Amino acid sequence: MATPPPDGSVRAAGIREVARRAGVSIATVSRVFNARSTVQPGTRDRVLEEARAVGYSPSPLGRNLVRGRSDLLGVILPNTGFPLYGAVLRGIEDTIQTSGMSVLLASSRDDAEVEIRAVQHLLRHAVDGCIVVNSRAGSGLPSERVYVHIAPEDPAAPHRVELDNVRGGELAAAELLAGGARCPAYVGAPGRESAERERGFVTRMAAAGRQVYHVPGDYSEDSGLRAGMALPAEVDAVFVAGDLMAAGVLRALHQQGRRVPTDVTVVGFDDSLIAPLLYPRLSSVRQPAHDLGVAAGRLALSVIAGTAGPDVVITPELVRRESSIRVPSPRPP
Amino acid sequence: MATPPPDGSVRAAGIREVARRAGVSIATVSRVFNARSTVQPGTRDRVLEEARAVGYSPSPLGRNLVRGRSDLLGVILPNTGFPLYGAVLRGIEDTIQTSGMSVLLASSRDDAEVEIRAVQHLLRHAVDGCIVVNSRAGSGLPSERVYVHIAPEDPAAPHRVELDNVRGGELAAAELLAGGARCPAYVGAPGRESAERERGFVTRMAAAGRQVYHVPGDYSEDSGLRAGMALPAEVDAVFVAGDLMAAGVLRALHQQGRRVPTDVTVVGFDDSLIAPLLYPRLSSVRQPAHDLGVAAGRLALSVIAGTAGPDVVITPELVRRESSIRVPSPRPP
DNA sequence: TTGTATGCGTTATCAC
DNA sequence: GTGATAACGCATACAA
Numbered sequence: 223m224a225t226p227p228p229d230g231s232v233r234a235a236g237i238r239e240v241a242r243r244a245g246v247s248i249a250t251v252s253r254v255f256n257a258r259s260t261v262q263p264g265t266r267d268r269v270l271e272e273a274r275a276v277g278y279s280p281s282p283l284g285r286n287l288v289r290g291r292s293d294l295l296g297v298i299l300p301n302t303g304f305p306l307y308g309a310v311l312r313g314i315e316d317t318i319q320t321s322g323m324s325v326l327l328a329s330s331r332d333d334a335e336v337e338i339r340a341v342q343h344l345l346r347h348a349v350d351g352c353i354v355v356n357s358r359a360g361s362g363l364p365s366e367r368v369y370v371h372i373a374p375e376d377p378a379a380p381h382r383v384e385l386d387n388v389r390g391g392e393l394a395a396a397e398l399l400a401g402g403a404r405c406p407a408y409v410g411a412p413g414r415e416s417a418e419r420e421r422g423f424v425t426r427m428a429a430a431g432r433q434v435y436h437v438p439g440d441y442s443e444d445s446g447l448r449a450g451m452a453l454p455a456e457v458d459a460v461f462v463a464g465d466l467m468a469a470g471v472l473r474a475l476h477q478q479g480r481r482v483p484t485d486v487t488v489v490g491f492d493d494s495l496i497a498p499l500l501y502p503r504l505s506s507v508r509q510p511a512h513d514l515g516v517a518a519g520r521l522a523l524s525v526i527a528g529t530a531g532p533d534v535v536i537t538p539e540l541v542r543r544e545s546s547i548r549v550p551s552p553r554p555p
Numbered sequence: 556m557a558t559p560p561p562d563g564s565v566r567a568a569g570i571r572e573v574a575r576r577a578g579v580s581i582a583t584v585s586r587v588f589n590a591r592s593t594v595q596p597g598t599r600d601r602v603l604e605e606a607r608a609v610g611y612s613p614s615p616l617g618r619n620l621v622r623g624r625s626d627l628l629g630v631i632l633p634n635t636g637f638p639l640y641g642a643v644l645r646g647i648e649d650t651i652q653t654s655g656m657s658v659l660l661a662s663s664r665d666d667a668e669v670e671i672r673a674v675q676h677l678l679r680h681a682v683d684g685c686i687v688v689n690s691r692a693g694s695g696l697p698s699e700r701v702y703v704h705i706a707p708e709d710p711a712a713p714h715r716v717e718l719d720n721v722r723g724g725e726l727a728a729a730e731l732l733a734g735g736a737r738c739p740a741y742v743g744a745p746g747r748e749s750a751e752r753e754r755g756f757v758t759r760m761a762a763a764g765r766q767v768y769h770v771p772g773d774y775s776e777d778s779g780l781r782a783g784m785a786l787p788a789e790v791d792a793v794f795v796a797g798d799l800m801a802a803g804v805l806r807a808l809h810q811q812g813r814r815v816p817t818d819v820t821v822v823g824f825d826d827s828l829i830a831p832l833l834y835p836r837l838s839s840v841r842q843p844a845h846d847l848g849v850a851a852g853r854l855a856l857s858v859i860a861g862t863a864g865p866d867v868v869i870t871p872e873l874v875r876r877e878s879s880i881r882v883p884s885p886r887p888p
Numbered sequence: 889t890t891g892t893a894t895g896c897g898t899t900a901t902c903a904c
Numbered sequence: 905g906t907g908a909t910a911a912c913g914c915a916t917a918c919a920a
Binding site: 569570571581582585586589613614615616617618619620621622 | 896897898899900
């Protein structure tokens with residue numbers, strides 16, 4: 223048959239090769255693969271047949287160049303290694319890969335400057351859109367493309383997916399009150415999320431006539447340990463803004479000989495995978511990271527398609543474990 | 556609304572615009588940005604000046620098309636959400652982003668078929684190379700591009716980065732023996748890694764005249780719980796192939812009223828972030844996931860550059876905590 | 889319905 | 905050292 227070009231065997235077959243074999247123009251081949259306009263069924267089948275024969279499918283590279291967009295979705299995480307973000311990432315990936323898209327990854331390191339640079343980098347790669355987790359730059363991002371924000375600091379950022387943190391705080395308050403809390407404390411952290419959790423917690427506690435001690439932290443276990451040590455002696459119930467920090471609080475209480483949940487009840491936040499492993503098992507307000515990722519992926523897909531769906535607010539639930547169940551026991555004098 | 560056509564005002568300046576303003580040809584502009592051949596300092600400065608003025612830098616899209624490769628590195632993880640893999644991912648990212656590359660993500664779900672499809676997908680995007688974690692397909696991957704394997708099942712896979720699992724088993728054995736182990740058990744899992752850990756463990760134990768009970772598991776906490784329950788009464792030391800599974804073992808021992816480390820000493824594997832949170836704090840053979848990622852990133856970079864470095868074997872260390880130190884427990888369960 | 893021709897933004901190969 | 909110009913693989917306006 224036709225003499226193949228010297229390097230023909232190695233090089234992946236292109237649109238030209240398929241067109242030649244099917245006896246049509248490359249435009250027709252392109253049309254077949256871009257189900258936009260109509261192609262005569264016979265021609266179409268012939269093209270598909272030959273394409274399959276040579277293992278052809280349109281190269282993303284050429285396609286990207288001419289369309290000015292890729293089938294890539296940029297995802298910007300504060301820290302790629304943090305388990306919670308890993309779960310979000312997986313939710314995103316699970317969702318978008320069914321529509322043939324892929325994730326291009328970047329990190330922001332909780333720094334607005336770095337975040338913006340990362341976004342610019344992704345934009346240069348013509349990502350169809352970006353999902354930004356815990357954005358610091360918020361609406362200050364280059365505006366040429368689609369964004370979906372998961373729990374951004376900026377309350378004005380568009381296309382949001384987030385947890386109802388206020389509600390989370392209320393749930394924690396209700397749980398601790400049910401456990402007989404008389405003197406509650408909140409171990410918080412910087413940022414909007416913690417502030418909202420605290421608001422819900424304090425409001426609900428105030429409604430029950432309780433005032434809340436505020437103890438600062440930074441989500442780290444160590445800061446939880448310090449916070450736990452600094453807890454006033456009269457505190458008998460603690461709501462902690464994050465599970466890892468709660469691990470520190472539990473340890474501090476332990477070291478002080480204060481029994482959980484007998485003397486002090488504790489509720490964490492996130493319901494991360496460490497919660498059921500702690501001693502005692504930690505009750506926690508569940509932050510469904512995977513669901514957040516799924517919702518963000520869906521929203522991104524719809525915004526990219528032009529059918530902008532509404533923002534998503536996920537309602538948290540409380541996962542009750544040992545740390546908040548005040549077992550009846552002889553009270554020490 | 557449908558995707559808006561790129562409006563002229565926002566459109567990024569291209570190589571032509573820069574060439575025009577600098578009064579040179581586009582070839583010269585290209586040369587300036589590809590520090591390959593030489594350009595007269597004066598011309599060079601003028602080009603750089605104008606490029607900065609219009610905010611130009613070469614578009615990855617055009618560049619990818621003509622070079623047949625991107626500045627993307629494919630990373631294939633069994634499961635994006637698993638913390639250990641998250642740490643690996645971060646190590647990779649930290650390393651390659653300093654050379655301007657980005658991570659294109661994919662999942663294999665521990666399935667050779669899925670893994671191969673993922674690789675093909677990445678290949679079509681012209682990734683410069685792939686890092687595959689815990690590959691099931693091994694050397695059966697399409698061979699047209701660079702691969703770096705982190706802990707592949709296939710012992711024949713090229714460009715490997717992995718932990719010395721045998722050594723890890725030896726370390727665990729030594730630790731348990733130092734704690735007075737007389738009757739040790741190993742809680743394992745399917746796969747090459749666990750088998751190697753067991754080999755090191757058994758060998759070292761045999762040298763000390765100890766025989767090892769084998770109990771099967773699958774890395775899950777639940778399987779650890781079951782394994783812990785199935786442990787023969789005479790066992791006084793347990794080495795568990797993974798920390799999460801070790802959490803299950805600890806809980807089972809707890810429930811049986813067997814005190815750790817007083818009655819039974821325990822050593823886990825991975826030294827994941829849950830190890831220091833368990834009760835008692837778990838001694839564990841450290842698997843430096845971040846370091847593995849860094850090493851893989853470096854190796855990938857070098858292989859892509861053509862200077863294939865040697866394979867990397869990382870030597871594990873034992874992190875000693877409470878669970879392996881046989882002393883009277885301060886606080887009974 | 890189909891083919892022709894142009895352009896996407898860049899690099900690389902030639903000449904000069 | 906520098907400038908034309910031909911690819912790269914594809915989508916699409918326009919013509920037929």
